[in-house]
Each structure stands twice: as C-alpha cells, then as structure tokens.
Amino acid sequence: MNLLIYKTLEELNQDLADYVIKIAEMSIEENDRFNFVLTGGSSPKALYNLLATECEHRIEWEKVYFFFGDERNVPADDENYNGLMAKKALLDPLNIKADHIFYVDTTLAPEKAAIEYKKAIDKHFNGEDIVFDLILLGMGDDAHTASIFPHTTLVKDEEVNIASVFVEKLDTYRISFTAPLINKADNVAFLVFGDNKAEAIKHVVGDQQKDFDTYPSQLIDPIDGKLTFFVDEAATKLLAD
Numbered sequence: 001m002n003l004l005i006y007k008t009l010e011e012l013n014q015d016l017a018d019y020v021i022k023i024a025e026m027s028i029e030e031n032d033r034f035n036f037v038l039t040g041g042s043s044p045k046a047l048y049n050l051l052a053t054e055c056e057h058r059i060e061w062e063k064v065y066f067f068f069g070d071e072r073n074v075p076a077d078d079e080n081y082n083g084l085m086a087k088k089a090l091l092d093p094l095n096i097k098a099d100h101i102f103y104v105d106t107t108l109a110p111e112k113a114a115i116e117y118k119k120a121i122d123k124h125f126n127g128e129d130i131v132f133d134l135i136l137l138g139m140g141d142d143a144h145t146a147s148i149f150p151h152t153t154l155v156k157d158e159e160v161n162i163a164s165v166f167v168e169k170l171d172t173y174r175i176s177f178t179a180p181l182i183n184k185a186d187n188v189a190f191l192v193f194g195d196n197k198a199e200a201i202k203h204v205v206g207d208q209q210k211d212f213d214t215y216p217s218q219l220i221d222p223i224d225g226k227l228t229f230f231v232d233e234a235a236t237k238l239l240a241d
C-alpha cells in the first residue's frame with residue numbers, strides 16, 4: 001500500500017491526474033484501451049474538471065471506457081445520481097461516445113439494475129476475467145467505499161459481482177461493486193480529503209486488527225494490483241506517526 005499525503009487539494013488533484021494519465025498510457029499501450037472505474041460523491045469533481053480541461057490532450061480519450069463503482073437508486077437526472085456529476089464535469093466536456101460509458105440503469109429495480117450492469121460489463125470483457133485497469137474510490141466519513149456501507153450485507157459478500165444493497169441508515173437501495181470485484185483490479189486509488197474523514201482514515205489505514213463490518217474500506221486489498229491512497233494532511237491528522 002502506498003500512502004501519499006498532500007498539503008493542498010490542488011497538489012493532490014494534480015498528482016492524481018498525472019497518475020491516471022500514466023495508467024491510461026500504460027493500459028492503452030498494452031491493450032489499446034483503458035478501463036477506468038469512476039467514483040461518485042462530491043470529492044472527485046475537481047479531479048474530473050482537471051482531467052477534462054488542463055489534461056484534455058494528455059489521454060487518448062477515444063480509447064477510454066468509463067464505469068461506475070457504485071450508483072445511487074435515483075433517476076439519471078437526479079443531482080444525487082453519481083453518473084450525472086461525472087457526465088457534467090468529465091464525460092460531456094470530453095465528448096465521450098455513449099458506447100464508451102457504462103451507466104447504471106436506475107429505471108430498473110435495484111436488483112435487476114445490478115444484474116444488468118454486471119451483464120454489460122461481462123460483455124465488455126468478452127466473458128474473460130473482469131480486471132479493471134484503474135478503480136478510483138472515495139470514502140465516506142463512516143468508512144464506506146463504493147456503496148459498501150458498515151453493517152450491510154455487502155460487507156460479507158464474497159462474490160466477484162455487482163450487487164444491490166439496502167442501506168438502512170439512508171433508507172435506500174444502492175448498486176455497488178463488491179469488494180472481491182474491486183480487489184481484482186490492477187490499480188485501486190482512494191481519493192480522500194478533509195478532516196471529517198480523519199477518523200475513517202485512522203482506522204482504514206492505521207488499524208492492524210481489522211473490523212470490516214465497522215470500516216468497510218478495510219476490505220480493499222487488491223490481490224495482484226497496487227493500492228494507493230491520495231489523501232490530504234487534514235484527513236491524516238489522527239494517524240500515528
């Protein structure tokens with residue numbers, strides 16, 4: 001595991017953008033495509049803006065395929081739909097072709113939406129093992145990642161899959177990659193900043209004794225891939241030196 005700590009959010013996003021570009025270049029050189037899983041929430045907005053503007057000419061965007069590690073069970077035009085922010089900040093400005101973007105179809109019931117999303121991804125990978133080049137993840141202040149929330153069925157889901165999950169504390173369904181699917185990726189990067197995330201980072205990064213049910217982000221541990229945390233000083237203020 002690699003822990004990269006930044007003084008400012010600008011430095012963090014700049015370095016993370018360079019890292020995305022490097023993995024994109026390597027993946028395109030090797031396989032002529034880059035399978036990139038985006039994270040939702042609000043944290044990645046500045047990164048997506050940066051990729052779509054200053055970094056516009058540094059990636060062969062027509063060779064990039066976009067996925068979402070989790071989705072909220074709301075319509076695609078709802079401001080809480082993870083795909084919408086990515087669409088506005090990254091995908092539309094770059095004119096990404098529709099057949100290169102894998103949105104979760106939330107017009108379907110959550111369970112069906114998860115099944116159909118997995119089917120579409122299986123098809124993209126041609127029935128081969130689903131190994132993404134890069135999965136970008138956020139982390140909630142409750143240490144959830146993707147939509148693997150504390151004390152939910154997804155914490156114990158050992159299948160390489162995309163599943164629907166009822167999150168009691170939000171009184172809503174989510175659709176999410178399972179941890180075993182995330183852990184197959186070649187590269188997994190967490191983007192976490194702000195002091196409201198400090199308690200979560202303390203446990204996810206610092207604890208030797210794991211408690212997955214309480215801190216689901218601890219489940220992320222790629223089998224053969226690399227795990228990198230891009231965090232700011234505020235989020236690491238409770239980590240012991």
Ligand SMILES: O=C1O[C@H](COP(=O)(O)O)[C@@H](O)[C@H](O)[C@H]1O
Nearest residue numbers: 039040041042043138139140146
């Ligand atoms: O609900 C979600 O939250 C996490 C963290 O979001 P943030 O706004 O604190 O960055 C996010 O990673 C996940 O994709 C999203 O569905």
